[in-house]
Amino acid sequence: MKGAGFIAAKFEGQLGSFTLDAEFTVPASGVTGLFGPSGSGKTTVLRCIAGLHRVPNGLCAVDGEIWQDESSFRPAHRRGVGYVFQEASLFPHLSVTRNLLYATCGRRPAAPADAIGFDEAVALLGLSALLDRAPDRLSGGERQRVAIGRALLSQPKLLLMDEPLSALDAETKSEILPFLERLRDSLSLPIIYVSHDMREIERVAKHLVLMQSGRVRSAGLLNELQSDPALPLAAGQDAAVTLDCVVSDYDAAYGLATLAVDCGQFFVPMPKAAIGSRQRLTIAARDVSLARERPEGTTILNILPCRIVSATPAGANEMVANEMVVVLRLGADGTGARLLAHVTRRSWDQVFRDQTKLAEGMPVYGLVKSVALLPTPSAPSTARP
């Protein structure tokens, strides 16, 4: 697919002893996470998209524009990408302002002629106090914010971020993540975000490309890949699904918000919440239990009717070897959002043994012990019964 609205990439090549054979197509909107273990080729793919690296057999088309095919290769400086490297890589001989304006040769971009104006970028990333400083007078987090601003002010058609937070400590990370979320929510700019940290991907990404030893294992919506039992994510120790919700109600007396998702709702304690605002939840598989009847007299807040989509014993090599990986869909008719549960094989046998064959679509109740609200990872708001 080379059409408008999509990012299509296909790169084949040999780099030393490493074989790259990656192909995927994702929408040219929102954040796409590029996830995989170190050495799986994520950075190489990103460098190929940017035109910093050239593999002989490559194809790259972004929103209808062909950047590389059999006969052509557009050099990096004509691709209209913004690239945020792992290290900020600011120009040490230029002030923050001149770093920010390098792409425009000193001209201050201003909306609406430009997609993002200078003042807007400075406000978005909180740079106003840093403008006259030299890069060596900035902290690591400040440097990375300037690097993000510098990439944005080149008015890119596509923003590529290569583990932009991995060189930072946990505190600085949580200082920058809100800026990334603001970026995602306020600009209509497609972003490809490389990370080996699923927690970061869960916070920012809508789509996911899953890489493994130079190949694309799967690509699609984040929560579909998270809950696909054929993929390693669902059987991982930190397996979870990420759900985008809308605040539908707020009970000030209990400080409890109601977050609506497709065919279900979650009660989550929050200090305050605006009705209609969007929230992102992560629900860990180990925090979800199953019951065949609605339990009575329990303090568990979130009990959701759902149906079983599949139940797979985790492979012997997985971290959760003696557990069942159960995929659920919310709603009495099982047409809603997907949820993932890890239950021990023993409890599975005890509860579901009488089922000679597990009817797909069997109705159960999902008992969710804990829900993590994503925008505030420094102080995760969790609902414990």
Place this chain on the structure above:
Amino acid sequence: MTESLSPDVWIAVRLTIDLAAITTIVVLAIGTPIAWWLSRTRAWWKEVIATIVAMPLVLPPTVLGFYLLVLLGPDGPGGTIAGLWGGRTLAFSFTGLVIGSVVYSLPFVVQPIRNAFEAMGERPLEVAATLRASPWRAFWTVAVPLARPGFLTAAVLGFAHTVGEFGVVLMIGGNIPGATKVLSVAIYDYVETSQWREASILSGGMAAFAFVVILSMILMQKRAARVGK
């Protein structure tokens, strides 16, 4: 003291400074693209070129001077070029001296600039490319400013080394006052004619110059290392 020195000395000083300044400009103009190419190319034969550039470091100046004499003389390409403006040879002329000095000083200029280009790595240029800078713009706005300490070292070494050259000058320049008689040759001349006072004043001046040059270069490099952090 000034009055007592013969005017020949001042002509030689002036000529030496002119030669060193022009040589420095020419050698930077030629050496920079060579250094850039050496720092960026993956051609297997790049070290062959690097070796040819570095050969004046170990060749006796007389050997270098001999080949230059052949090249610049009436029967070589230098003679042909000189013929363009009615001359017969480039040897024994100021132009010839500049050519000889450029060849002789080239390794002292190429090496520090190449080191500086290599030390910065690919990253700053990749950043520039993702910020829409053409390779030409990236070179002038990123590579050259970042390699500034290398250029300073190269310029100082190129200048000082040209001031101090002797063998090559003697071979291809001879000893023509106001045209090719530079300080080092003048000192040799004074010693030959037992003018010890002139020889010792000039030698002392040259020693002081060398000291100042090397000291300021060391200080410059220390400062650059501090700023670069």
